[in-house]
Amino acid sequence: MPVDSELTRELRLLTDVHEQVLREAGLQWVAEQVAGLHNTAPLPPVTDPQDAMRLAGALTVHLHLVNLADERHRVRLLNAPATTPHADAGDDLWPAVSGAQGVQERLDSLRIHPVLTAHPTEARRRAIATSLRRVSEQLQRLENPRLGPEEQDASHRRLLEEIELLHLTSVLRTTQPEPLDEVRTIMTVFDQTLIRAVPRLYRATEHALIGEASGTVPTPVPAFVRFGSWVGGDRDGNPFVTAEVTRRTLALQAEHALSALQVSVERVGRTLTADQVDTPPSRALQEALARDAVAMPERFAEIRTGSPGEPHRQRMLVIAYRLQATRAGRAEHSYPGPDALIADLRIVQDSLAQAGARRAAYGELQHVIWYAETFGFHLAELEVRQHSDVHKAALEDLLAQIPDAPADASQDAAFLDRLAADGWPEHVSPREERTREVLDTLRVMSWLQERWGERAWGRYIVCFSHSAANLVAVRALARFAVGAAPLRLDVV
Structure with a gap:
């Protein structure tokens, strides 16, 4: 069926089902x-407030369903077979360009870094978004042509049920959305879309480069995607984003990243x-298993018995167990960071390849490695965004306690640079709550980098910067907040 015809059919189906739901509710x-x-005629006037609310609610549901059909239509267009004259050129691309000087080097240096921005006024409730996702699933x-009559009837009944629930779900929030609500909404974007899409992107790139060898040889495609996020870190214009909110944001991100990693490792491991005898382990894998037997004797005995x-399989299940320990904060068996996890996965991959199980080595296991390289344990690099006037006020609070500070010291880049390099006088302390909040944010940054690695957080965006002093101010405040403790800052 042509793609446009599928859109028309789906719109008709959704409209018919919605109308049936309304009629069954007595809203003929x-x-x-x-x-x-x-x-094109305008809607007739409705004078009764309750009737107006019912009509507005029905129209809102109708527009949600139309938008859903349109989104699915765009997906079908993207997935439709290419019809261009060069659609089959991908299989020959790598042989054609691999000899060109610097091609692999350029691929190795490729970086795509989308940043999810904050939208605290997002009106759509997660309940509505979840309901629409269930409608989409039905x-x-x-669309499955192999569904039998009974299964089709069951899916149609579920579609009626889901649209009825959508009709009965309030589209209005009863409370003001909080920053962590938005963080949870962003987590659904990662869970349902990005986590699945990224390995597919890498695999499609690999197939375009090496054709049918894809999944059977070491990949020429590095993990070139990284994600950033302002959600939970953007303070400019949102006073409700505090240091505690930011700490909890990255905790949520880490839980989602580690949970997805654990599930993926266990899923692949069980296969x-x-x-x-037929797939002998490498020396490195044997040594890793021997260490596991000593480090976690009871758990390893259970894995080996199963x-x-x-x-x-044993080693992958050990890795999954260590990821579980990392999630739970059990230091004895947890991973210190994603690099250690990737090294363990590489040992399994190399062992499989040496034993001749090349598809097992470079198939789904490679997807897990790409995932770990892309998302780490932190999912997305959290970025702080703050107005320069906030930093200026914090500096003025602190600098007022230094008698020999130059006039307008908060705008003196050289003086601030000396404070950042040499440290602050010991008698200086924050007197204003807003100053303490700025310093707490920097302390949280330092702690989160120590906990989840430098990739978890580093970019600090200063809004309305007017001079170099506005950027140096962040380094000076960071020196006050954490002293000489390590804190990687990319101030822009």
């Missing part, structure tokens, strides 16, 4: 108004049932 007149939306099921003679 509302159903008629929704059915007549394609007419539409996806109904690696290759016997050690996976006898399957060393690669």
Whole structure:
């Protein structure tokens, strides 16, 4: 069926089901108004406030469903087979360009870094978004040509049920959205879309470069995507984003990143049932398993009992257990950072490849490695955004306690640079609450980098900068906040 015809069919289906839901609710007149939306005539006036609310609610649901159909239509267009004259050129691309000087070097240096920005006024409730996702799942099921009559009836019934629930769900928030609400909304974007899409992007790039060898040889494609986020870190214009909110934001991000990693490692690990006779473990893998037996004897004994003679599976399940320990904060078995995890995954991958199981080595296991390289343990690099006037006020609070400070010291880049390099006088302390909040934010940055690695946080954006002093101010405040403790800052 042509893509445009599928859109028309889906719009008709959603409209019919919505009208049926309205009629079953005793809102025949509302159903008629929704059915007549394609007419250019204006809606008749509604004088009763309750009727007006019912009509507004029905129209809102209708527009949600139309937007959903449009989103699915765009996905179908993107997934439609290419019809250009060069659609099949991908298989020959790598042989054609691999000899060109610097191609691999350029690929190795490629970096795509999307940043998710904060939108604290986002009106759509997560309940509405979740309901629409369930509607989409039923539409996806109904597209399956292999569904039998009973399954089609069941999916159609579920579609009616989901649209009825959507109709009954309030579109209005009863409380003001908080920064952490927005963080949780962003987490659904990662969980449902980005985490799945990124390995597919790498694999598609690999296939374009090496064709049918994709998934059977070491990949020429590095993990070139990194994500940033202002959500939970953008303070400019939002006084509700505090140091505590930022700390909890990265804790949420880390939980989602580690949870997805643990699930992926365990899923792939349970498929690696290759016997050690036909797929002998490498020396590095044998040594890793020997260390595991000493470091976690009880847990390792359970894993070995459940996976006898399957060393690669054993090692992957140990890795999953260590990720679980990292999530729970159990220092004894947790990973110090993503680099240690990636090194463990590489040992398994190299062992499989040496034993001749190349598809197992460079297939789904490579997806897990790409995931770890892209998202780390922090999911997205959190970025702080603050107005320069806030820093100026904090500096003035502190600098007022230094008798020999130059006039207008908060704008003296050289003086601030000396404070950043040499430290502050010991008698200086914050007197204003807003100063303490600025310093607490920098302390949280230092702690989070120590906990989750430097990639977790580093960029500090100063809004309305007028001079170099506005940038040096952050370094001076950071020196006051954390002293000589390590804190990587990329102030822009």
